[in-house]
Amino acid sequence: MGLKPSDVEGIAHLARLRIAPEDVPRYAQDLSSILAFVERLEAADTEGVTPLAHPLDMAQRLRPDEVTETDQRERFQAIAPRVEQGLYLVPKVIE
Amino acid sequence: MHDLSAAELAAGLRKGDFTSQELTRHFLDRIGRLDERLNSFITVTADQALAEAAAADRRLAAGEGGPLTGIPYAHKDIFCTDGVRTSCGSRMLDDFIAPYDATVTERLRAAGAVMLGKTNMDEFAMGSSNETSYYGPVRNPWDTDRVPGGSSGGSAAAVAAGLAPLATGTDTGGSIRQPAALCGITGIKPTYGRVSRWGMIAFASSLDQGGAMARSAEDCALLLQAMAGFDPRDSTSAERPVDDYLAALARPLEGLRVGLPREYFGEGLDPRMAGVVEAAVGVLEGLGAQRVEISLPNMELSVPTYYIVAPAECSSNLSRYDGVRFGYRCQDPVDLEDLYKRSRGEGFGAEVKRRIMIGTYALSAGYYDAYYLKAQQVRQLIVEDFRRAFESVDLVLGPTSPTPAFRLGEKVDDPVTMYLSDIYTIGVNLAGLPGMSVPAGFIDGLPAGVQLIGNYFDEARLLNVAHRYQQATDWHRRTPEGFA
Numbered sequence: 001m002g003l004k005p006s007d008v009e010g011i012a013h014l015a016r017l018r019i020a021p022e023d024v025p026r027y028a029q030d031l032s033s034i035l036a037f038v039e040r041l042e043a044a045d046t047e048g049v050t051p052l053a054h055p056l057d058m059a060q061r062l063r064p065d066e067v068t069e070t071d072q073r074e075r076f077q078a079i080a081p082r083v084e085q086g087l088y089l090v091p092k093v094i095e
Numbered sequence: 096m097h098d099l100s101a102a103e104l105a106a107g108l109r110k111g112d113f114t115s116q117e118l119t120r121h122f123l124d125r126i127g128r129l130d131e132r133l134n135s136f137i138t139v140t141a142d143q144a145l146a147e148a149a150a151a152d153r154r155l156a157a158g159e160g161g162p163l164t165g166i167p168y169a170h171k172d173i174f175c176t177d178g179v180r181t182s183c184g185s186r187m188l189d190d191f192i193a194p195y196d197a198t199v200t201e202r203l204r205a206a207g208a209v210m211l212g213k214t215n216m217d218e219f220a221m222g223s224s225n226e227t228s229y230y231g232p233v234r235n236p237w238d239t240d241r242v243p244g245g246s247s248g249g250s251a252a253a254v255a256a257g258l259a260p261l262a263t264g265t266d267t268g269g270s271i272r273q274p275a276a277l278c279g280i281t282g283i284k285p286t287y288g289r290v291s292r293w294g295m296i297a298f299a300s301s302l303d304q305g306g307a308m309a310r311s312a313e314d315c316a317l318l319l320q321a322m323a324g325f326d327p328r329d330s331t332s333a334e335r336p337v338d339d340y341l342a343a344l345a346r347p348l349e350g351l352r353v354g355l356p357r358e359y360f361g362e363g364l365d366p367r368m369a370g371v372v373e374a375a376v377g378v379l380e381g382l383g384a385q386r387v388e389i390s391l392p393n394m395e396l397s398v399p400t401y402y403i404v405a406p407a408e409c410s411s412n413l414s415r416y417d418g419v420r421f422g423y424r425c426q427d428p429v430d431l432e433d434l435y436k437r438s439r440g441e442g443f444g445a446e447v448k449r450r451i452m453i454g455t456y457a458l459s460a461g462y463y464d465a466y467y468l469k470a471q472q473v474r475q476l477i478v479e480d481f482r483r484a485f486e487s488v489d490l491v492l493g494p495t496s497p498t499p500a501f502r503l504g505e506k507v508d509d510p511v512t513m514y515l516s517d518i519y520t521i522g523v524n525l526a527g528l529p530g531m532s533v534p535a536g537f538i539d540g541l542p543a544g545v546q547l548i549g550n551y552f553d554e555a556r557l558l559n560v561a562h563r564y565q566q567a568t569d570w571h572r573r574t575p576e577g578f579a
């Protein structure tokens with residue numbers, strides 16, 4: 001199934017990616033060829049096959065419910081694009 | 096010194112033939128002189144390396160340390176390194192100074208290995224040619240008009256050119272094995288869960304696995320021994336002891352059953368590559384192995400399966416790059432949505448954006464069952480194929496890549512053609528099995544590799560078979576002209 005430029009714009013919005021208008025046709029073409037390629041899977045008989053999410057049979061480990069992380073806010077905020085008084089700054093969300 | 100193996104370097108350090116500081120200076124000097132032809136490093140950490148080498152020399156003088164103490168290595172720029180830029184080959188992380196060490200980094204530091212720098216790679220490990228890096232493509236030392244493979248192309252080129260004796264890599268669909276094959280070196284991707292993923296920047300979490308790259312299987316064994324092991328900080332880390340890889344290297348191969356999947360020798364395989372594989376099987380037969388014809392009937396579906404599963408996981412993993420807490424942020428965003436969209440749109444390159452969009456689409460309402468669920472079912476069939484095969488063989492052998500190194504620019508405009516470069520390696524990641532590429536010949540002056548695929552946690556056997564093969568051949572000892 002081919003994607004139209006408007007489909008690409010919709011997907012890019014869901015993924016929060018800005019795609020320049022002049023690049024949209026190229027993405028539509030590339031994504032369509034990738035989708036046409038993966039549609040080969042339709043031919044596989046998967047009736048009754050359990051989907052596999054993870055390669056190894058393993059259960060999630062549990063650990064004691066104890067605090068293990070220390071406060072490293074200053075360290076982490078030192079690499080943030082914009083912070084003020086210990087807070088991450090973003091454009092105003094609520095007027 | 097760059098023509099010695101890591102094992103020989105370790106012996107030389109102990110005998111006093113040279114110090115770690117001399118060794119480190121030697122490799123830093125080679126990087127300084129030769130890497131402008133390859134672009135295999137994104138960051139060279141010369142001062143830190145010399146300080147680590149001095150510390151290693153003190154440990155060695157005191158009779159302490161292990162087999163990697165004082166040995167330089169190149170670290171793929173996907174592993175976090177405390178205080179050192181960790182870019183993942185992306186503009187998004189161009190100014191990201193990691194605030195902590197990955198478990199792999201920490202383990203190599205504790206072993207006394209000396210980090211020379213961080214190697215170039217496809218952006219977020221998405222690519223098979225190293226052409227998607229924000230820092231420009233890496234060039235293959237055997238022919239600088241050709242790609243080194245990817246995504247661990249910087250690591251592979253650095254080892255092949257003698258700029259580092261050892262390098263780390265990661266492999267989500269072939270990213271250790273394919274560049275190892277294209278650059279004529281040895282590389283092993285262990286079983287999923289064997290090497291900790293903590294601090295290794297995530298691409299597709301059910302497939303990503305760190306591993307070792309070096310000239311020989313013996314050197315891979317040395318490096319992997321230090322990298323592998325249980326890590327409580329990685330929720331999918333395997334809680335089982337690590338085998339003694341070095342002790343297993345010399346085991347005889349009598350009676351070894353080598354499975355040759357008929358699907359790996361069909362159309363699309365360069366006949367000269369088939370000849371290289373056939374010759375390698377002959378060498379193993381001479382060492383006592385026996386060939387068994389097998390079938391992996393669903394293998395042709397592994398690439399399409401991967402290009403649903405990996406983008407789906409990538410679209411989720413890469414949602415963390417939002418321009419707020421770390422990484423690239425666009426100029427003067429007008430509102431929060433603009434901040435997200437432009438930071439991501441400008442911070443990510445085209446291939447990363449393609450994969451994020453494919454994953455977003457495959458996971459979106461109305462398409463989930465047709466794409467993602469279907470791919471997970473086919474993934475189960477692929478795993479069952481391997482399980483059945485390992486009932487009658489000890490390892491599976493085939494080509495690593497369909498062709499030797501291709502030219503820069505040859506495939507970069509055609510994503511699907513590029514994706515097919517990994518046709519023989521991807522199934523191994525989907526199944527979580529260990530896989531290895533071993534130099535096995537040359538085609539038109541370019542290296543060719545064979546792939547060994549083992550059963551779960553059978554890394555020791557892969558290394559053993561590769562080592563015995565390398566005792567009988569010298570393909571892994573060849574060095575590219577101009578980098579002698």
